[in-house]
Amino acid sequence: MNIHTEFHRFLNRHDKESLLKQKGLAIWMCGLSGSGKSTIANAAERVLHQQGHFTIILDGDNLRSGLNSNLGFSDEDRLENIRRFAELTKILVNNGVIVFISAITPRGELRDLARGIVGEENLFEVYVKASYEACEQRDVKGLYAKAAKGEIPNFTGQASSFEEPQNPDLTLDTEALSVEDAAIELVEGILPRISTL
Numbered sequence: 001m002n003i004h005t006e007f008h009r010f011l012n013r014h015d016k017e018s019l020l021k022q023k024g025l026a027i028w029m030c031g032l033s034g035s036g037k038s039t040i041a042n043a044a045e046r047v048l049h050q051q052g053h054f055t056i057i058l059d060g061d062n063l064r065s066g067l068n069s070n071l072g073f074s075d076e077d078r079l080e081n082i083r084r085f086a087e088l089t090k091i092l093v094n095n096g097v098i099v100f101i102s103a104i105t106p107r108g109e110l111r112d113l114a115r116g117i118v119g120e121e122n123l124f125e126v127y128v129k130a131s132y133e134a135c136e137q138r139d140v141k142g143l144y145a146k147a148a149k150g151e152i153p154n155f156t157g158q159a160s161s162f163e164e165p166q167n168p169d170l171t172l173d174t175e176a177l178s179v180e181d182a183a184i185e186l187v188e189g190i191l192p193r194i195s196t197l
Contacts, residue, residue: 013094013095013096016095016096017096017196018196019096020053020054020096020097021052021196022053022054022096022098022194022195022196023096023193023194023195023196024092024093024094024095024096024097024098024099024122024194025093025098025099025122025123025124025190025193025194026089026090026092026093026099026101026118026122026123026124027041027044027098027099027100027101027124027126027186027190028089028101028103028105028111028114028115028118028123028124028125028126029041029100029101029102029103029126029128030103030104030105030106030111030125030126030127030128030165030168031104031127031128031129031130031162032104032130032132032135032162033104033135033141034130034135034136034138034139034140034141035128035129035130035134035135035174036128036130036172036174036179036182037102037103037104037128038057038059038061038102039179040128040172040174040179040182040183040186041057041059041100041102042057043179043180043182043183044100044183044186044187045057045100046183047183047184047187048098048187048194053098053194054096054097054098055097055098055099055100056092056097056098056099056100057099057100057102058085058088058089058099058100058101058102058103059102059103060081060085060102060103060104061141063081063084063085063103064081067084067088068080068081068084068085078106078107078110079109079110079113081103082103082105082110082113082114083113083117085101085103085114086113086114086117086118087117089101089114089117089118090117090118090119090122093118093119093122098190098194101114104162106161106162106163107161107162107163108163108165108166111125111165124169124170124189124190124193125165125168125169125170126168126169126170126171126172126186126189127164127165127168127170127171127172128172128174128182129164129171129172129173129174129175130173130174130175131175134174134175169189170185170186170189172185172186
């Protein structure tokens, strides 16, 4: 190896993926608040970590309290929220990282925007399916109770609609699946896409 030549060559995606022994992939998990997106992402991430994969979770709540703290829930702000999510995801995926994105992403146009930015071949869309009523009963964050009192404007599923994905790569019905079973199904679904063999 000529070290002087190596200094002048930019590292590319293949170099990063070879080091990590995996292919970068965005696992875009959409669904109503409380449907189980973050819970399943965390469980699947743990499985992949144990298998030696490097992963990152981008969670809607976390990004909205930091990077996207200046955004509300108007149509324009929702679009900008997803655009920023997608641009950050693209950078990570192009550096060989397996990225779980847990974001409601309520409309088809938003999911199309994300796919256009990240790249069709780099995005694995997962619909974490649960009815509004089931999520309302879970209400792990107390959001549904606030929405019922009118304290959250444009709450998805109530004042603002959620369009079910038409052709997701995977649908996980959390009213029928346990967290463990959903995580296993998800890992099995993405393994062929992240394997370098």
